Amino acid sequence: MSKFWNTKTRLIKPYVPGEQPKDRKYIKLNTNESPYPPSPKVVEAIKNAANGDLRLYPDPVCEDLRRCIAAYFGLSQEEVFVGNGSDEILAFSFAAFFEPGETILFPDVTYSFYPVYAELFGLTFKEVALDDAFSVPVEKFMVKNGGIVIANPNAPTGKFLPVEEIEKLVVHNNKLGKVVIVDEAYIDFGGESAAGLVKEHSNMLVVQTLSKSRALAGLRVGFALGASDLIAGLYRIQSSINSYTLDRLALAGAIAAFSDESYFQQIRRKVIKTRERVVRELEADGFFIIPSQANFIFMSHPRIQAQEMFRILREKGVLVRYFNKPRVENFLRVSIGSDEEMDAFLSVLKEIMKG
Numbered sequence: 397m398s399k400f401w402n403t404k405t406r407l408i409k410p411y412v413p414g415e416q417p418k419d420r421k422y423i424k425l426n427t428n429e430s431p432y433p434p435s436p437k438v439v440e441a442i443k444n445a446a447n448g449d450l451r452l453y454p455d456p457v458c459e460d461l462r463r464c465i466a467a468y469f470g471l472s473q474e475e476v477f478v479g480n481g482s483d484e485i486l487a488f489s490f491a492a493f494f495e496p497g498e499t500i501l502f503p504d505v506t507y508s509f510y511p512v513y514a515e516l517f518g519l520t521f522k523e524v525a526l527d528d529a530f531s532v533p534v535e536k537f538m539v540k541n542g543g544i545v546i547a548n549p550n551a552p553t554g555k556f557l558p559v560e561e562i563e564k565l566v567v568h569n570n571k572l573g574k575v576v577i578v579d580e581a582y583i584d585f586g587g588e589s590a591a592g593l594v595k596e597h598s599n600m601l602v603v604q605t606l607s608k609s610r611a612l613a614g615l616r617v618g619f620a621l622g623a624s625d626l627i628a629g630l631y632r633i634q635s636s637i638n639s640y641t642l643d644r645l646a647l648a649g650a651i652a653a654f655s656d657e658s659y660f661q662q663i664r665r666k667v668i669k670t671r672e673r674v675v676r677e678l679e680a681d682g683f684f685i686i687p688s689q690a691n692f693i694f695m696s697h698p699r700i701q702a703q704e705m706f707r708i709l710r711e712k713g714v715l716v717r718y719f720n721k722p723r724v725e726n727f728l729r730v731s732i733g734s735d736e737e738m739d740a741f742l743s744v745l746k747e748i749m750k751g
Contacts, residue, residue, distance in 0.1 A: 426715040430611035431734040435659040441652035456639040474624040480641040482605035482618030492629040493575040498542025538568045547579040552729040554688030556587040584609035586689035598623040617650040702726045712744045
């Protein structure tokens with residue numbers, strides 16, 4: 397610990413991403429990346445953008461990409477914000493819409509960046525316990541609050557909350573004059589997006605990413621959909637930190653990704669099909685799987701401790717995610733890889749079962 401750190405730096409508990417080891421070759425099922433490459437149109441667009449214009453700053457408000465996303469969702473450009481991955485947009489949102497001293501609500505089992513953001517910006521938060529089936533208890537969120545953050549599908553469980561339930565929270569919070577943020581990082585793998593509600597509700601922000609379903613985790617592009625005054629608030633925060641959050645290559649690649657709808661649908665459906673097959677095989681072997689609408693599954697076994705499974709899988713060259721936290725300490729989160737990768741994963745699990 398450095399003597400030069402201020403109090404906040406000393407006390408903050410940073411988010412810990414999934415490991416990216418370099419000591420050997422692993423089957424990586426621990427970071428929810430796509431097992432498939434991005435669209436060839438994306439690669440070509442990035443190559444074309446790698447020209448002399450790189451000497452110039454990119455467009456700080458990313459008009460071309462925002463128009464592209466707006467057209468895709470049937471919105472106006474003023475209802476779209478883009479940033480350096482959805483994580484950055486979530487951080488900007490915590491800074492823009494939540495007041496110190498008011499209590500933000502999010503589930504107790506959810507994306508572990510939420511409490512990090514709250515602590516970083518000096519915000520009060522309460523973690524609302526998921527029910528015994530790991531579902532979001534909507535009625536427990538319908539109380540006085542300073543804002544709500546819901547990951548849908550939830551992470552790390554993968555469980556989906558129907559849009560009509562999301563809308564109940566939005567309507568409730570509109571009466572309070574408070575924002576509901578819906579983090580839809582995994583929405584393309586089986587859930588219904590709440591994006592269709594943006595025109596109806598001025599207090600809802602929907603945040604998505606190109607990292608998962610569009611196979612662009614390495615490009616770092618996220619976007620938010622919301623009423624124009626919410627979007628303007630995000631740009632006030634962004635321009636107080638960094639006016640140029642997306643570079644020219646990322647802008648070109650993201651626009652190309654939205655132009656190749658057939659490729660997007662193709663790899664999205666492949667991941668869903670593989671997930672459903674793997675769930676069937678695991679359940680036949682006695683594993684408990686929380687119903688998932690994401691590109692990962694959350695699994696446990698009544699006889700084998702998750703931490704031990706995690707250790708043996710890693711020794712065998714298969715990386716998954718283990719969260720040593722209350723309520724989920726006996727679960728593993730497993731990203732859906734290619735069919736070949738998942739077959740290798742299932743093969744190692746069968747060895748563990750025999751042992």
